[in-house]
Amino acid sequence: MKSSPLPSIDLLALDGLLTDEEKEIRRTVRTMGERELRPHLAEWFERGAIPARDLARRLGEIGVLGMHLEGYGCAGTNAVSYGLACLELEAVDSGLRSLVSVQGSLAMYAIRAYGSEEQKQQWLPGMAAGEKIGCFGLTEPDAGSDPAAMRTTGKRDGPDWVLNGTKMWITNGSVADIAVVWARTDDGVRGFLVPSGTPGFSATEIKGKLSLRASVTSELVLDDVRLPADAMLPEAQGLSGPLGCLNEARFGIVFGALGAARDCLETAIAYAGERMVFDRALSSYQLTQQKLVDMALELDKGMLLALHLGRLKDAGRLRPEQVSVGKLNNVREAIDIARQCRTVLGASGITLEYPVMRHANNLESVLTYEGTSEVHTLIVGKAITSEAAFR
CATH class of the missing domain: 2.40.110.10 (Butyryl-CoA Dehydrogenase, subunit A, domain 2)
Incomplete structure (x- = not known):
């Protein structure tokens, strides 16, 4: 089923908070995802295999690999643009956003932030182009x-x-x-x-x-x-090195998880409008509308949070615990939205004809990696109490 147009669930007119360049980047990634990736996702998911090298080269062609990094063939976009690209990729499938996040925010970022000039020259241009993974x-x-x-x-x-x-x-x-x-x-x-x-x-x-x-x-x-x-990466010593990379990847998830949630909600709204129950559209029932409205509210609130964190990052003022707030909230709400959308679709929701259960399954992993919900809860807990509760 095709996703409905973007403005359909933009209750708060959040598009008005984006620049023309950010919208164009979002449009480019969304168009590529819809035309070239989505038609194959059910098959890839069922087979448990993807053409990783072909995907990396194509993603490199549109400039999303390491897009928020400067130099060495990287696009040098702002953080919000990178977040929107993650959102559009995860609207297709979390696995695609994971490929981009690991390539750009973990591997490439580690080399860019902590590597020698020789290491950067050797690896980053090819990785940005998708020729090296x-x-x-x-x-x-x-x-x-x-x-x-x-x-x-x-x-x-x-x-x-x-x-x-x-x-x-x-x-x-x-x-x-x-x-x-x-x-x-x-x-x-x-x-x-x-x-x-x-x-x-x-x-x-x-x-x-x-x-x-x-x-x-x-x-x-x-x-x-x-x-x-x-x-050896000469500029990284201690756990601050890998943890700095993780914060980059976590930021992408703050946006990305909302893409999966949006795709689920758009699918549920379209399905409910077409599914007839007791001679009426499922979307005409109060209980269904309550589900849809509650999900739309959480999606828009999550988007406001993501945009705010993106602007803080672009201003150089984003703190690690704020990234944890975004990851904790947005993934938690996204997985709830996916599960609730499955109830709207009924039995149809468990098939690969629709993306809802696929997104829900993927978000189980997103909930865990780059810091579990428990870990992010304790990071935020330390920030507001000054007490470390990890041990």
Whole structure:
């Protein structure tokens, strides 16, 4: 089913808060998504496979890979434009936004923020074009919400580094040309650039997923991976490095999750208008309208929050706990909207003919990655009480 026009659920005239350039970027990504990506999503989701390299090249052509970064072939857009691109991609599928987020806000951002000039020149132009794919190796089987518990190590051996460990749930992992891997060293946590062909490095795709099926998720294994000294990211030391990257990716999710919610709500409104129940359109019943109105209100409130955070980011005033507020609220509301829309569609809502259950399944993963709801709750809790409740 086709999505209804954008203004249909823009109750607060939020379009008026966007610049012409932001609207044009949104239009470009939305048009590409509707024409080139959406027609294939049900099949990709059902097969649990995507043409990742073709997608990366196409996304590079329209300039969304690392679009908020400056130089090295990146578009250098503002944060709101990047957020809107994430929203439009996730309106098609969360897996597509994940591909872009990991490429741009994790792998490319790590190189741009913490890499040497040689590392930037070597990798960023190709990654911006989608010719090279990156992944971000932080999460481990026993170290998700607590990255300080990572077991992957980097040890000096003469002029080289030798890495050993395992990374888990790594988006783009088994199709990546370069992995940004974080490891414990005698000098604290450091980041390393590991080309995929390096001896001892392997990446295996994780199968059997019920969520983010239109996305490549992998396990990385580092078995005595030997790297030259210049493989280390020189400007990142300690957990502030990877956590800085995570804040970039979390910002994209603040917008992205609303795309999935919007697609669900537009689908539910269109379906309710056509579905006849007791000789009347389902949308004419008070209980149905209450569901639709409540969801539209939460969607618009989430969009106001996202835009405000985007303007703060563009002004250089966005704090980590504010990103947590956005991720916590918008993903939580998006998954509630997806579940409620499924009730409007009834049994039709569980099929791949409609995107609602697919979005709901995807949002289960979005709720967890880049910081669980519990972690973001405690980040915000610390901000308002000055008490850390993590341990």
